[in-house]
Every structure is written in structure tokens, then in C-alpha cells.
Amino acid sequence: MHVLVVEDDAETADYICSSLRALGHVTDLATDGKAGFLLGLDGNFDVMVVDRMLPGLDGLAMVKAIRASGVDTPVLFLSALGGLDDRVTGLEAGADDYLVKPFAFSELSARLTALARRPPIQAEQTRLTVGDLTVDLLKHSVTRAGEDIPLQPREFRLLSVLMKNADRVVTRTMLLEDVWDFHFDPQTNVVETHISRLRNKIDKPFDAPLIHTVRGAGYSIHV
Incomplete structure (x- = not known):
């Protein structure tokens, strides 16, 4: 892993960095929030460890700025502020995890490894296309x-x-669960009725049908 450590306490910073390096990880150190922000903007880190109480730019402000800049590198807050409100504030600022000082390095290492393994967040698709049919999820339009x-x-x-x-x-x-929020079978033909209405609008006026019935299984939309 390539880890950015943002910590102004020299003893704590040395402990974290040397312990991570002993495990074979690469570490960069920033000792204030502004330096941490500038390094973090590169986005070349697998994970960041950020102290909340930093000089220049505190950890909360730093992480908020990082997120506002579009950097999605996982962040673990490390802080002596361990109250529930403190943890919630840290997570709401954009952190992915929160560990309270004093801490065991084994737990820190395990949490960083878990964060680094998380798949990157994929941008949700807002425009769906099958053949000549297009659905715009933002505009709620169909063509x-x-x-x-x-x-x-x-x-x-x-x-x-x-x-x-x-x-x-x-x-x-x-379909009952995703469209009607039913987690039981209402024993009606509500699905079949709406599929029929869709076909009348989506398929009937055009040459090739797109909505297909898969007997004994359900429905599929394809060219």
C-alpha cells in the first residue's frame, strides 16, 4: 500500500510510518493540514491516515477540501476525540473510518488494509440504452x-x-420488490398489467420488440 500519514505529533508519526514500512508499505508524511491537502490532491495514495487536530488546516477542513476536489482516496481519521458526535462529524466530513487514540497498531493496519481493498465507487449511470431505446434517469425521459x-x-x-x-x-x-416495494406476492397481476402497458408504448408502435417474456422465469429487455 502507498499510505499518506498526516500527523503533527512526531512520536506518533514516526511510530505509524516505521511500523507500516516494516510491513512493506510505502509511506509519505505531512505534518500539517495544508501540506497534507497538497499531497492528497495527487490521488496516488491507496489510503490516508489523518489526525483531526492539525496545525494550519485542521483534519476536518482538510478532508472536506480533499473531497470537494474530487479525490476519493479512502481516509481514516485518527484522533483523541472519541465521542459519538466526534466520530459522526468525522465521517460526515468525508472520512471512511475513524480510530480513537490511543490505538493498537494491529487494528490500524487491519483497518487500512480493509479500506485499501474496497473497490472504487463507480459513478451511477444516468443514461441507459438498449438498441434505439434510451432512458434518461435524470430527466425522467424515454425516447x-x-x-x-x-x-x-x-x-x-x-x-x-x-x-x-x-x-x-x-x-x-x-420487479415486485424494486418497483412496488412488495416483499411478498400480492397474488395479483399487477406486474403483468404494467408489462402489457409498457409493451403498448415501447414495442407496439415499432418494428422490433425489445421486452421479452422468459417463460417460467420473468422478463428481459434486449435487441
Whole structure:
């Protein structure tokens, strides 16, 4: 791992850095918030360890600035401030974990390893396309072959679930949960009715159907 340590206490900083290096990790050290912010902007670190009480720019302000700059490197706050409100404030500032001083290095190491293993957050797709059908999740608009298709809110939600799972089978149970928030089978044909309405709007006016029934399994949307 490549770890950025932002800590103004020389003894604590040396302990963390030397212990991490002994495990084979690469560490960079900043002793104040401004230096930590500038180093952190590079985004070349796997994880950051940030003390909350820093000179120049405190840890909270530093992490907020890092996040506002678009850097998503995992951050672990290390602080003597261990109250519930302190931890909540740290996490709300953009940290991913919070460890209270005094601490055991084994726990610090384990937490950093866990943070570094987390997959990067993927930007949520806001525009879904299957063939000539496009759904814009932000504008709540649907077009096919360049034609606008007005949908009711429930129909739009149903189509969005199908589009997000394009080329895969979506079961009736999945649709009941994702579209209607039902965690039981209401023993009605509500899914079938809305699928029929969607087909009338999405498929019927056009040459090729996109919504397909997979008998005994559910539905799938594909070219």
C-alpha cells in the first residue's frame, strides 16, 4: 500500500510510518493540514491516515477540501476525540473510518488494509440504452428511434429496472420488490398489467420488440 500519514505529533508519526514500512508499505508524511491537502490532491495514495487536530488546516477542513476536489482516496481519521458526535462529524466530513487514540497498531493496519481493498465507487449511470431505446434517469425521459414516449411514474420505474438489467432475466419477485416495494406476492397481476402497458408504448408502435417474456422465469429487455 502507498499510505499518506498526516500527523503533527512526531512520536506518533514516526511510530505509524516505521511500523507500516516494516510491513512493506510505502509511506509519505505531512505534518500539517495544508501540506497534507497538497499531497492528497495527487490521488496516488491507496489510503490516508489523518489526525483531526492539525496545525494550519485542521483534519476536518482538510478532508472536506480533499473531497470537494474530487479525490476519493479512502481516509481514516485518527484522533483523541472519541465521542459519538466526534466520530459522526468525522465521517460526515468525508472520512471512511475513524480510530480513537490511543490505538493498537494491529487494528490500524487491519483497518487500512480493509479500506485499501474496497473497490472504487463507480459513478451511477444516468443514461441507459438498449438498441434505439434510451432512458434518461435524470430527466425522467424515454425516447425510441428519436420519438418521445411519455410514461407514468410506475411505468418509468419498471422500465428503468429492466434497462438496468438489460440482457438479463428479471423475475416477477424482483420487479415486485424494486418497483412496488412488495416483499411478498400480492397474488395479483399487477406486474403483468404494467408489462402489457409498457409493451403498448415501447414495442407496439415499432418494428422490433425489445421486452421479452422468459417463460417460467420473468422478463428481459434486449435487441
